[in-house]
Amino acid sequence: MTCRKIYGLLGYPVKHSFSPAMQNAAFSALEIDAEYRLFEVRPEELEDFLGSLAKRNIYGLNVTVPYKEKVLKFVSLDKESCYLKQIQAINTIVFQDGIWKGFNTDIAGFFRHIQENIDPANKRVAVLGAGGAARAVTYVLASQARDIFIYDIDRRKSEDIAAMIKKLFSGFEIKVVNTIEQLCLRDKDLLINATPIGMKETDPLLVKEEMLHKDLFVYDLIYNPPETKLLSLAKKVGARYANGLKMLLYQGTDSFRHWTGKEPPRDVMWQALQKELPECQR
Numbered sequence: 459m460t461c462r463k464i465y466g467l468l469g470y471p472v473k474h475s476f477s478p479a480m481q482n483a484a485f486s487a488l489e490i491d492a493e494y495r496l497f498e499v500r501p502e503e504l505e506d507f508l509g510s511l512a513k514r515n516i517y518g519l520n521v522t523v524p525y526k527e528k529v530l531k532f533v534s535l536d537k538e539s540c541y542l543k544q545i546q547a548i549n550t551i552v553f554q555d556g557i558w559k560g561f562n563t564d565i566a567g568f569f570r571h572i573q574e575n576i577d578p579a580n581k582r583v584a585v586l587g588a589g590g591a592a593r594a595v596t597y598v599l600a601s602q603a604r605d606i607f608i609y610d611i612d613r614r615k616s617e618d619i620a621a622m623i624k625k626l627f628s629g630f631e632i633k634v635v636n637t638i639e640q641l642c643l644r645d646k647d648l649l650i651n652a653t654p655i656g657m658k659e660t661d662p663l664l665v666k667e668e669m670l671h672k673d674l675f676v677y678d679l680i681y682n683p684p685e686t687k688l689l690s691l692a693k694k695v696g697a698r699y700a701n702g703l704k705m706l707l708y709q710g711t712d713s714f715r716h717w718t719g720k721e722p723p724r725d726v727m728w729q730a731l732q733k734e735l736p737e738c739q740r
């Protein structure tokens with residue numbers, strides 16, 4: 459008899475996530491005896507938790523705030539994933555060939571979805587937020603775009619990302635700014651929200667209507683709600699826009715592939731994600 463393999467999302471706090479619905483639908487569709495759970499682990503318990511994965515029958519995890527950087531020292535990186543040392547953000551770990559390996563599927567997930575919407579080549583980009591997701595976003599865009607302006611309430615975080623990008627893409631222009639006004643959105647082609655601001659009904663709108671224009675593409679990594687205040691404003695000014703639900707799908711299908719070695723049932727996973735949204739918003 460085989461023992462059910464456990465996968466899950468590690469973070470603190472782990473708020474309502476769409477990943478269990480998406481991954482469990484995939485396991486079920488392929489008749490894989492596995493389950494995806496949420497693991498809310500306090501920082502002081504992280505070390506013990508990571509040491510107890512085998513005992514818990516855990517074979518793979520997604521990793522979110524605040525552990526994307528911390529798990530780096532726990533995993534080995536394949537030759538193709540060595541650049542993640544510089545990016546300092548791992549969102550998927552898998553037990554393979556007797557060791558834990560780390561990957562970042564946000565990178566491919568974002569790359570794929572942004573390309574479905576806009577060709578980032580030579581575009582002028584503004585990024586709000588300089589956390590783990592912004593690391594994936596700026597890495598993708600620095601290989602394509604003309605330049606990136608980045609703003610975070612914590613300037614040091616933007617500076618860390620700028621230093622990382624300059625190291626990886628010498629000569630690429632990434633500018634850290636002190637205010638949202640200094641992002642100069644009227645000159646930009648692409649605005650990315652990589653902050654969590656917009657998830658809660660009470661969250662403020664970070665940009666003003668007069669900052670946006672109809673030739674701007676606005677991408678919000680938030681997927682719940684599917685239309686944040688930022689995206690409603692983009693719609694109002696006639697700009698094109700997208701939320702992060704497809705990015706979540708694509709990062710999830712890549713994680714599934716790492717964990718199972720099988721081709722993920724993408725349509726099943728997409729349907730499961732959509733079912734997580736309130737009916738009126740699908």
Ligand code: NAP
Nearest residue numbers: 587588589590591592610611612652653654679702705706
């Ligand atoms: P994170 O590591 O916490 O980064 C968010 C950054 O935004 C932090 O540096 C935060 O600063 C900053 N910030 C907060 N309020 C701000 C404000 N008013 N103005 C400017 N910066 C502000 O989170 P993350 O993992 O990067 O995730 C960011 C968002 O992307 C979340 O909503 C997450 O759900 C979403 N996401 C979506 C996908 C997807 O597949 N669609 C994948 C990954 C992430 P402080 O830390 O000082 O608050």
